[in-house]
Amino acid sequence: MSADTDVEVLRRQGRIVVVGASLAGLRAAETLREKGFTGSLTMIGDELYEPYDRPPLSKQALLGRARPEDTALPRRRDIDAEWRLGVAAADLDRDAKQVRLVNGDTVPYDRLLITTGTRARPWFHPEEAALDGVFVLRTRDDSARLYRKLTGGVRRVLVIGAGFTGSEVASACREHGLEVTVAERGPAPLVGALGGVIGAVADRLQRKHGVDLRCGVSVTALEGGDVGRLRRAHLSDGSVIDVEVAVVSLGAMRNTEWLAGSGVAAGPRGIACDAGCRVFDVNGIVTDDIYAAGDVARSPHPLFDYQFLALEHWGNAVEQAEIAAHNMICAGPDRRPHLWLPMFWSSQFGVNIKSVGVPSLGGQLVVAQGTLAEERFVAVYGYRGRVIAAVSFDGAKWLGFYEQQIASGAPFPPEYRSVDRRSETLQPIESAFPDPHLPTHGPTITLTGHSPSERRVTFVPSHA
Amino acid sequence: MTSGTISAQITDYAHRADPYPLYAELRKQPVRREDDGTYLVSTYYEVRSLANDPRLSNDTSNRPPGYARPGQPAEETGLPPSFIFTDPPVHDRLRGTINRPFGPPHSPRFLDGLRGELAKVVTELLDAFEGKDQVDVVEDFAYPLPVTAICRVLGVPREDEPRFHVWADVLASSLDPRSGDDDGPEKAQRARQELGAYLSDLIETKRRHPGPGMLSALAPDMTPADLEATAVLLLVAGHETTVNAITNTTLTLLRHPDVLERFQKDPDLAVPIIEEVLRYEPPVQFVPWTTALADIDVAGTTIPKGSPVWLMLAAANRDPRRFEDPDRFDPDRKDNEHLGFYTGIHYCFGAPLARIELHLAVPELFRRVKFSRLIEDPPPYRANAVLRGPRQLPVAIEGLTA
Numbered sequence: 001m002s003a004d005t006d007v008e009v010l011r012r013q014g015r016i017v018v019v020g021a022s023l024a025g026l027r028a029a030e031t032l033r034e035k036g037f038t039g040s041l042t043m044i045g046d047e048l049y050e051p052y053d054r055p056p057l058s059k060q061a062l063l064g065r066a067r068p069e070d071t072a073l074p075r076r077r078d079i080d081a082e083w084r085l086g087v088a089a090a091d092l093d094r095d096a097k098q099v100r101l102v103n104g105d106t107v108p109y110d111r112l113l114i115t116t117g118t119r120a121r122p123w124f125h126p127e128e129a130a131l132d133g134v135f136v137l138r139t140r141d142d143s144a145r146l147y148r149k150l151t152g153g154v155r156r157v158l159v160i161g162a163g164f165t166g167s168e169v170a171s172a173c174r175e176h177g178l179e180v181t182v183a184e185r186g187p188a189p190l191v192g193a194l195g196g197v198i199g200a201v202a203d204r205l206q207r208k209h210g211v212d213l214r215c216g217v218s219v220t221a222l223e224g225g226d227v228g229r230l231r232r233a234h235l236s237d238g239s240v241i242d243v244e245v246a247v248v249s250l251g252a253m254r255n256t257e258w259l260a261g262s263g264v265a266a267g268p269r270g271i272a273c274d275a276g277c278r279v280f281d282v283n284g285i286v287t288d289d290i291y292a293a294g295d296v297a298r299s300p301h302p303l304f305d306y307q308f309l310a311l312e313h314w315g316n317a318v319e320q321a322e323i324a325a326h327n328m329i330c331a332g333p334d335r336r337p338h339l340w341l342p343m344f345w346s347s348q349f350g351v352n353i354k355s356v357g358v359p360s361l362g363g364q365l366v367v368a369q370g371t372l373a374e375e376r377f378v379a380v381y382g383y384r385g386r387v388i389a390a391v392s393f394d395g396a397k398w399l400g401f402y403e404q405q406i407a408s409g410a411p412f413p414p415e416y417r418s419v420d421r422r423s424e425t426l427q428p429i430e431s432a433f434p435d436p437h438l439p440t441h442g443p444t445i446t447l448t449g450h451s452p453s454e455r456r457v458t459f460v461p462s463h464a
Numbered sequence: 465m466t467s468g469t470i471s472a473q474i475t476d477y478a479h480r481a482d483p484y485p486l487y488a489e490l491r492k493q494p495v496r497r498e499d500d501g502t503y504l505v506s507t508y509y510e511v512r513s514l515a516n517d518p519r520l521s522n523d524t525s526n527r528p529p530g531y532a533r534p535g536q537p538a539e540e541t542g543l544p545p546s547f548i549f550t551d552p553p554v555h556d557r558l559r560g561t562i563n564r565p566f567g568p569p570h571s572p573r574f575l576d577g578l579r580g581e582l583a584k585v586v587t588e589l590l591d592a593f594e595g596k597d598q599v600d601v602v603e604d605f606a607y608p609l610p611v612t613a614i615c616r617v618l619g620v621p622r623e624d625e626p627r628f629h630v631w632a633d634v635l636a637s638s639l640d641p642r643s644g645d646d647d648g649p650e651k652a653q654r655a656r657q658e659l660g661a662y663l664s665d666l667i668e669t670k671r672r673h674p675g676p677g678m679l680s681a682l683a684p685d686m687t688p689a690d691l692e693a694t695a696v697l698l699l700v701a702g703h704e705t706t707v708n709a710i711t712n713t714t715l716t717l718l719r720h721p722d723v724l725e726r727f728q729k730d731p732d733l734a735v736p737i738i739e740e741v742l743r744y745e746p747p748v749q750f751v752p753w754t755t756a757l758a759d760i761d762v763a764g765t766t767i768p769k770g771s772p773v774w775l776m777l778a779a780a781n782r783d784p785r786r787f788e789d790p791d792r793f794d795p796d797r798k799d800n801e802h803l804g805f806y807t808g809i810h811y812c813f814g815a816p817l818a819r820i821e822l823h824l825a826v827p828e829l830f831r832r833v834k835f836s837r838l839i840e841d842p843p844p845y846r847a848n849a850v851l852r853g854p855r856q857l858p859v860a861i862e863g864l865t866a
Contacts, residue, residue, distance in 0.1 A: 368518070369518055369552065370552070370553065374553075376553075376556070378518075397516065397808055397809050398516065398518055398809075400513075400516045401513070401516050401517050401518060404513065416519050416757070416758035416759070417519065417757040417758045417769075418518035418519050418757060418758070419518050419519075419520075419521055419523075419551035419552050419555075419757065420518070420551060420552035420553050420556075421518075
C-alpha cells in the first residue's frame, strides 16, 4: 500500500484526536471536516467549557461589557466530534499510539494534534498565591471571579507585571475608578515586547490615566490577614502597599508537562515542530503522526532566521491550526508551511495597540508616521538593514502595509515619503530592549503570495 | 486600443451603462500608465494594497502643477479641504472629531435611533405608489430617503432641500475627472461657496440654539471653517451615493428574476444581496484623486513620485483572481470582501448609515411593490463616471400591498 493510499484511508476512516479544546483545537477540527475528513474526531479539554474566546477576558469582560460565559467561539461548521471535557490528558504513549487521560481512560489515535496552549504563571509562593484576593487571569472563570471582585467594593488593586495582560487589567481598574498600583520589574511597561522607547510611551499613558506605576521593582511578598485575605504587599524597594486585590500577570507557562517521557521534543519553551506543524522527537527526528498548533507549538520561521518561535497570538492559533489540520490529512507534496507573520493587538487606556513582525529582534526603530508624543504613531523596527516589525498606537489600519514591507524584506530605515511622516522622526534610534538577543547572520528571505495557502519562501541574494 | 485612451473611454458617457468590458480590458495590465502620466490601478490586491499604502496621498496639493484637475476645484472658496481630501494627521483629527457624535464608542445608538423615522419615510414613499402603474424608482423612492437621512443626521432642515440639491449636484459632478464641461471647476467652486455660505448660517444658528444632529454636536469642538467644509462633504456624499446604491440594487434585482423570487420568499437574503450589489455595481466606481508621494512599486510597475493615481474600485471588485466568476451576480457568494466602500483610513465614513438605509429600503420595496417590468433597460445614466448610477429608473408596477 502506497503512502498516498494510506492518506485516503485516513481521510475516510482514520481516528484523529485533538488534545486542547480551545481556539486552535476548534479551528483545526473545523478545518479537518471542511477538507473532507470523515473519520472519528475526539476533542479533549481540561476545562468544562466548549471552546471560548480569550481576548475579551482581560478587556470587555472586566468592564462588564461582555459576560465571560458569552465568549463561546462561534462555530464555522458542525464538527461532529466526541467531546471529552473537564478531563486533562495525563500522558502520551507513542508506541501504542494512545493518549491516556487523568481519569485513566485511553484514547487511541492515528493522528494526534496537540493544542494544549498555556496557563497563567502562578505566584511563586503557593501559600501567598492561595490568599483570598490573589488572582491570575487566563480562563473564563478567572475573569468572572476577578470581575466580581473588582465590582464588589474594593479600593486598591495591585497588578504584578506590566506586560499586555497586566496593563489591560490596570486599564480596566482605572475605568472602574479603582486605585491601582502596577509593579513592574523592567524599566517600563510592555518593555519586553516592544522595547524601552515604546515602553516610555506606555509609561506616560499609564501615569496620565492615574496609575501608580512603579518600575524597576518587584513584589517580594504578599501578606494576608487573619481570615486568609490579602492585606498588603511588600516591594523590593522596601515600600509596603495596602491592597485588597493582587492580579499576578507574569506571563504564561506552556502546558507540556503531560508529554514528559513521551519522547517528543516538548519542554517549558513549547513543543518543537517543523514549519508544517509536525512535532519533532527528542532526537530531532520529525514524527509523521503528531502535530502541534497554537500557543504551545514552536516552529521555525524563515523571516526570523529560522528561529523556533512560539507565539501566544490569537491569529497565529487560527492559522497554525488550519495548516496543521490540512497537513494531517495530506500526502507529503501537498503539505503547506505555516509562515504566518506574528501579529497581536491590545486595547488599554483608550488606545489600540497593534504589532506585526517580531519587534524584539529589532535593535533600532524609526517613527514612520505620527509622533510618540501624541500617542498616535507607527514605529518600524529594523534588523540588519531590513524591516522586521512595526507597532502602532491608534494606527492599526496601516499595519497591513508594514506587514508587506516585512514579508518582502524591505530596507530599513524606510526612506520614502509617506503621509504623516514628521521630520523629527527620520533618524533611527535604539529601540532599547533590555536584552537585544541579536543573531549574527542570516539570509534575506521574502514570503510570496496573497494567502497562507499560496505562501512560499523566496531567498533574495544579499547585495549588502 | 492604444494605452492613452482608456481613461477617456471610461469617462466617456457612451460607456456609462456598461463600463465593465472596459474594466476587464484595464485589468489585463494591473497598473497602467496613461499618456498624461496618470496611473490606473484596476486589480483587487493592487488596489487594496495601494489604498492602505502610506505613500499614497489624498491631498491633491501634492500633485505637480498642471495635475490639479480631478478631485477638487482650485481653492478660492475660503474653505479648507474636506477631510476626504486630507492626509493624516489632519485627516485623523477631523475624522476622529466627526466620528464622536456619529458612532461608537461615543455615540453607539445615534444611527440606530434614526431607524424608526427612516422606516416611516420608506412607508410614506411607498404609500404614494398607490394607484400608479408606473414609477421612477430614483425620483419617487431612492432619492428622497437618503436626503431625509442626511438632513436628519446633520440637523439640516429637510424643506431647504430644493436649495442645496442644485449645489450638491454640481459638486458631485465635479468629482468626475473629465466631465467635458469647461466651466466645471468654476461652477463647482461657486456651488461650494454657496453651499458653504448656506451651511455657515445654519451652523451659526446651531451654535446659538443647539438642536438634534451632528452640526449642533460638533459646533463646540470644531472651527467654523472645518465644520463648514465637513458639512459640505457629508451633505454631498449623502446625496448621490446611497441613491445610486438603492437604485442599482433595484435594477440588479429586476434583471435577475430568479434571485428576486428567492428574496421575496426569504427576506433574510437582503444582507448578502446588498453586499453583492456593492461588489457588482458599486456606487463609487473609482477614486481618481490620489497621488503618489514616493516611487511605489506595484505589480512590476513603478509609479513615480508625484503621479496621479486612479484606484479602480469597480474593476477590482470584478477581478477574477479574487472573486470566482466575478461577472455573475451571486448573493450566495462566500467571502465577499468587496471594495464598494473603499478600504483603509478613507473607508467610507457613511457606510454604516448607507447600510441602514439600504436594509430599510430594499426589502420593503420588494415586499410591497409588485413589479411587472423595467420600462427602459439600460435606463438613462447620470453623466458622472465616478458616482455612477441611473438618472431615472422607470418601471411598470402592478400593485401595492399594505
